[in-house]
Amino acid sequence: MSGDALLAVTGLTAGYGPVEVLHGLDFTVGEGEIVVILGANGAGKTTTMRAVSGMIPRHGTVEFGGVDISGAKPDAIVRAGVSQVPQGRGTFTDLTVEDNLECGGYTVKGSIAEDLERWYGVFPRLAERRDQKAGSLSGGEQQMLAVARAMMSRPKLLLCDEPSLGLAPLITKELFKVLGNLRDEHGMSLLIVEQNAGMSLALADRAYVLETGSIVATGTGDELLADDTIKEAYLGVVN
Amino acid sequence: MSLFIERLVNGLADGSIYALLALALVVVFRSTGQLNFAQGEIGTLGAFVVSTLTLSGLPVWLSILLAMFVGFVISAGVERVVVRPIEHRNPGAVIVALIGVFLAVNQLVAMFWGVDARGLPNVFPDQADDFVTILGAPVRIARLGVIGVLIVVLLLLWLMFNKTKIGLAMRAVANNQESSNLVGIRVGTILVVGWGLAGAIGVLAAALLAPSAGLTGTLMLGPFLLASVAAVLGGLDSPVGAVVGGLIIGLTEAFMVGYVDFLGADMLFPVMLVILLVVLLLRPSGLFGSERVERV
Numbered sequence: 001m002s003g004d005a006l007l008a009v010t011g012l013t014a015g016y017g018p019v020e021v022l023h024g025l026d027f028t029v030g031e032g033e034i035v036v037i038l039g040a041n042g043a044g045k046t047t048t049m050r051a052v053s054g055m056i057p058r059h060g061t062v063e064f065g066g067v068d069i070s071g072a073k074p075d076a077i078v079r080a081g082v083s084q085v086p087q088g089r090g091t092f093t094d095l096t097v098e099d100n101l102e103c104g105g106y107t108v109k110g111s112i113a114e115d116l117e118r119w120y121g122v123f124p125r126l127a128e129r130r131d132q133k134a135g136s137l138s139g140g141e142q143q144m145l146a147v148a149r150a151m152m153s154r155p156k157l158l159l160c161d162e163p164s165l166g167l168a169p170l171i172t173k174e175l176f177k178v179l180g181n182l183r184d185e186h187g188m189s190l191l192i193v194e195q196n197a198g199m200s201l202a203l204a205d206r207a208y209v210l211e212t213g214s215i216v217a218t219g220t221g222d223e224l225l226a227d228d229t230i231k232e233a234y235l236g237v238v239n
Numbered sequence: 240m241s242l243f244i245e246r247l248v249n250g251l252a253d254g255s256i257y258a259l260l261a262l263a264l265v266v267v268f269r270s271t272g273q274l275n276f277a278q279g280e281i282g283t284l285g286a287f288v289v290s291t292l293t294l295s296g297l298p299v300w301l302s303i304l305l306a307m308f309v310g311f312v313i314s315a316g317v318e319r320v321v322v323r324p325i326e327h328r329n330p331g332a333v334i335v336a337l338i339g340v341f342l343a344v345n346q347l348v349a350m351f352w353g354v355d356a357r358g359l360p361n362v363f364p365d366q367a368d369d370f371v372t373i374l375g376a377p378v379r380i381a382r383l384g385v386i387g388v389l390i391v392v393l394l395l396l397w398l399m400f401n402k403t404k405i406g407l408a409m410r411a412v413a414n415n416q417e418s419s420n421l422v423g424i425r426v427g428t429i430l431v432v433g434w435g436l437a438g439a440i441g442v443l444a445a446a447l448l449a450p451s452a453g454l455t456g457t458l459m460l461g462p463f464l465l466a467s468v469a470a471v472l473g474g475l476d477s478p479v480g481a482v483v484g485g486l487i488i489g490l491t492e493a494f495m496v497g498y499v500d501f502l503g504a505d506m507l508f509p510v511m512l513v514i515l516l517v518v519l520l521l522r523p524s525g526l527f528g529s530e531r532v533e534r535v
Contacts, residue, residue, distance in 0.1 A: 078423030107423035
């Protein structure tokens with residue numbers, strides 16, 4: 001896989017100040033692939049996302065489309081085609097829905113009118129609320145807005161930091177359907193970090209299990225779903 | 240009636256200067272969460288630059304524009320060189336550093352331009368007969384000009400914030416720096432531009448005030464305090480609030496001194512603080528501020 005991987009991460013370490021949170025991660029995301037990194041609270045999921053998108057200092061190699069982006073700043077990484085849906089959605093709550101989407105297209109040179117219409121088409125609820133402040137939307141709508149905003153930069157790879165967080169099961173289901181469609185209909189590759197094992201593994205082509213900053217297992221989504229230790233740790237199934 | 244109109248225009252004109260300065264404070268506070276103590280002094284320095292340039296023969300309007308550019312550069316430099324490095328290490332220390340910048344600029348002005356008061360030519364016609372008559376009241380053109388400047392600045396700011404990409408980025412950064420970073424906005428650049436803009440507006444306010452107030456090293460001390468009150472009164476994160484707050488203070492000043500015999504000009508600060516206290520008791524985030532400010 002790693003030969004023609006879209007994103008290839010090797011020996012990634014990162015942390016905050018003197019505290020190392022990630023102890024050398026290796027993972028890849030192929031073209032058109034949905035990869036899930038499964039982990040409990042404190043496993044290092046958000047740190048992984050922040051390290052890949054250049055938000056915190058990191059060591060190791062991050063290659064995107066064959067180009068080394070290990071030392072790149074966040075805006076350069078967005079321009080290269082990696083866009084992130086941050087944990088807790090991170091919408092601009094004081095700005096309107098449309099302003100949020102325009103911010104998403106900040107790095108795009110030229111007109112973004114067509115992108116707006118395209119994502120309003122995919123998310124009709126956002127079109128209805130385009131003039132409302134993002135802070136007035138429901139949690140599910142804000143998550144959709146965060147996804148649409150990330151897509152406005154015309155990325156090749158979408159990073160999703162625990163998208164199911166704080167959402168009702170039905171809304172989460174709808175959201176994961178949307179994420180699946182991004183690959184199937186829009187040719188996207190996705191890297192999702194999650195602790196909702198059931199839904200994310202069902203969606204994933206491949207998955208990694210992250211525990212206290214190290215990858216401890218890997219396999220296809222179905223393989224991990226069938227694994228007893230995974231079932232016990234993440235699905236609450238006791239044998 | 241005629242006296243009322245005169246006082247109304249005077250109040251609005253002084254209020255416009257407070258409003259401009261308060262606007263500058265709000266632009267910085269929204270993006271950085273800091274009250275820029277050096278705001279007034281950078282304005283004073285700019286007014287002295289205007290003085291030097293006009294003495295060298297440049298037209299007043301051009302001198303003001305050039306001085307605004309100087310104010311932009313100095314204020315942007317304060318963000319980049321003083322505020323940002325300290326903020327990373329100790330956010331609480333920034334306020335002390337800004338007081339330090341206040342003192343440094345104040346001393347710099349005294350060093351370069353001395354401590355003697357000097358006049359500054361008005362950009363608007365300001366001779367004895369330069370007035371128009373409104374409803375029977377003689378109103379000085381220079382006073383109307385100041386109000387006009389506020390309106391033009393507001394219009395330009397509105398256009399910038401709502402119709403340009405950099406304005407959108409400034410609103411985004413004011414709302415959520417982390418997300419701004421993630422959509423590819425260079426947050427540092429936006430902060431520098433915001434501070435610079437505030438510096439330029441501060442210089443404009445000082446250059447409009449100096450012709451009537453006299454140009455000294457302490458030109459902006461009182462106005463800065465009043466503008467701070469105006470900004471808090473209106474809501475520290477609300478540009479509209481800053482303008483309304485500034486105008487309220489200007490009008491209060493004009494009418495209080497004019498109509499309430501036992502309250503002289505010296506009583507303006509105590510009266511304003513009482514008004515501020517009452518407003519904050521009823522609306523802790525100010526007249527137009529969003530509640531978000533309380534959590535800061």
